[in-house]
Amino acid sequence: MTRDRRELEGELPHAPRHTPPNRTKVSAMAGPPGAPQTIRNPVRTKVTLDGDGEPEREVSVFCKIRGQSLPLDACKGCARLVAMPESTAGHADVTCQASSITTAKAADFAEKAARISLSELGRRRFACVKRTTPFTTLETLLLDDELAALPVVDDDERPIGIVTREDLLRRERDGADEVTSTELPHATHVDLHPDATAGEVMTPHVHVLPEDAPISFALALLAMENTDAVPIVGDRGHVTGLFTSRDAVRWVAQELGYVVHEPGG
Numbered sequence: 022m023t024r025d026r027r028e029l030e031g032e033l034p035h036a037p038r039h040t041p042p043n044r045t046k047v048s049a050m051a052g053p054p055g056a057p058q059t060i061r062n063p064v065r066t067k068v069t070l071d072g073d074g075e076p077e078r079e080v081s082v083f084c085k086i087r088g089q090s091l092p093l094d095a096c097k098g099c100a101r102l103v104a105m106p107e108s109t110a111g112h113a114d115v116t117c118q119a120s121s122i123t124t125a126k127a128a129d130f131a132e133k134a135a136r137i138s139l140s141e142l143g144r145r146r147f148a149c150v151k152r153t154t155p156f157t158t159l160e161t162l163l164l165d166d167e168l169a170a171l172p173v174v175d176d177d178e179r180p181i182g183i184v185t186r187e188d189l190l191r192r193e194r195d196g197a198d199e200v201t202s203t204e205l206p207h208a209t210h211v212d213l214h215p216d217a218t219a220g221e222v223m224t225p226h227v228h229v230l231p232e233d234a235p236i237s238f239a240l241a242l243l244a245m246e247n248t249d250a251v252p253i254v255g256d257r258g259h260v261t262g263l264f265t266s267r268d269a270v271r272w273v274a275q276e277l278g279y280v281v282h283e284p285g286g
Contacts, residue, residue: 061114082115134237143262149174152220169265170250173223178259180252182223229254239264
């Protein structure tokens with residue numbers, strides 16, 4: 022299913038529908054004009070069991086201003102405190118006033134994600150397969166050549182599905198008649214019949230994004246659809262690139278100042 026810019030612009034503001042209540046917000050939250058911005062710091066509960074099985078509970082909060090975890094009670098005397106959670110169960114947060122540095126960093130990151138297009142960040146090396154591509158070829162590409170995912174295209178080079186390592190493992194577990202354990206680099210799987218094809222293994226109705234879509238759309242789509250890869254298409258609907266969850270993590274790491282090498286696939 023193709024997700025164009027207008028459709029995503031209509032959906033993305035409603036992304037919280039997919040988020041449990043009180044889920045910790047990563048960025049600073051804007052209030053009414055002139056009001057101080059706030060951030061939510063996640064409350065964590067650690068349970069330690071001794072030899073008798075008696076639990077010891079330790080409740081802490083990660084303070085984004087100080088950059089460290091503190092006992093929850095330490096927040097009560099902080100000048101930036103806005104609200105304490107009524108309960109520490111579930112997704113509890115401590116709400117604080119955001120520092121100007123925290124707010125600026127969040128705004129800068131969001132601005133970059135909205136400005137950089139997928140055509141600048143897509144994989145330099147990727148492969149497409151046809152519906153009739155043999156299962157053994159899929160294994161070679163995904164496992165031996167370490168490609169992240171394989172868009173499945175029709176005779177007009179338009180995407181009709183996608184194959185990932187997870188698809189291989191799921192198909193083998195659920196559909197194999199003869200079970201033969203085989204050790205792989207990342208998992209143990211069973212072999213399908215030798216005549217299996219990409220059309221049998223693929224996940225159909227794949228979501229795609231246009232080349233000029235910003236990376237923010239791809240990040241949202243990966244999270245909202247719980248997928249690991251998004252094919253990139255040109256103006257004629259042909260696959261021109263691939264953006265994966267690994268690419269997303271790599272981009273975030275680069276924005277944080279880490280040196281990240283170009284992936285092989």
